[in-house]
Amino acid sequence: xxxxxxxxxxxxxxxxxxxxxxxxxxxxxxxxxxxxxxxxxxxxxxxxxxxxxxxxxxxxxxxxxxxxxxxxxxxxxxxxxxxxxxxxxxxxxxxxxxxxxxxxxxxxxxxxxxxxxxxxxxxxxxxxxxxxxxxxxxxx
Numbered sequence: 118x119x120x121x122x123x124x125x126x127x128x129x130x131x132x133x134x135x136x137x138x139x140x141x142x143x144x145x146x147x148x149x150x151x152x153x154x155x156x157x158x159x160x161x162x163x164x165x166x167x168x169x170x171x172x173x174x175x176x177x178x179x180x181x182x183x184x185x186x187x188x189x190x191x192x193x194x195x196x197x198x199x200x201x202x203x204x205x206x207x208x209x210x211x212x213x214x215x216x217x218x219x220x221x222x223x224x225x226x227x228x229x230x231x232x233x234x235x236x237x238x239x240x241x242x243x244x245x246x247x248x249x250x251x252x253x254x255x256x257x
Contacts, residue, residue: 142181194239
């Protein structure tokens with residue numbers, strides 16, 4: 118599995134929101150400036166994040182985006198799957214029959230194990246966890 122810029126930039130942008138007061142919306146231009154990401158690119162990413170219910174858009178002069186829930190209630194897996202789709206290393210692990218070997222494939226067992234490990238990490242790591250890790254790393 119390789120995370121594309123959609124997943125990387127989207128996660129970084131959502132972490133900016135996670136580090137902010139949830140009552141105060143942040144404009145995309147500010148997130149784009151902080152993370153050095155194109156505002157137009159962020160618009161596409163935030164559309165998907167909004168449709169999935171992870172962020173809320175606010176209109177008006179103080180408009181922008183906020184997280185829909187507390188950072189401890191949003192996992193990295195939710196963000197990445199919204200932006201990337203499946204996190205499987207091979208299509209056959211998603212239940213798709215893509216080769217003649219099917220369930221008899223020895224390497225499929227490895228891909229399944231890798232998928233399970235990835236899912237375990239991203240689904241047990243919240244945005245709040247990432248902020249805490251970054252904070253602890255800054256103190257070292």
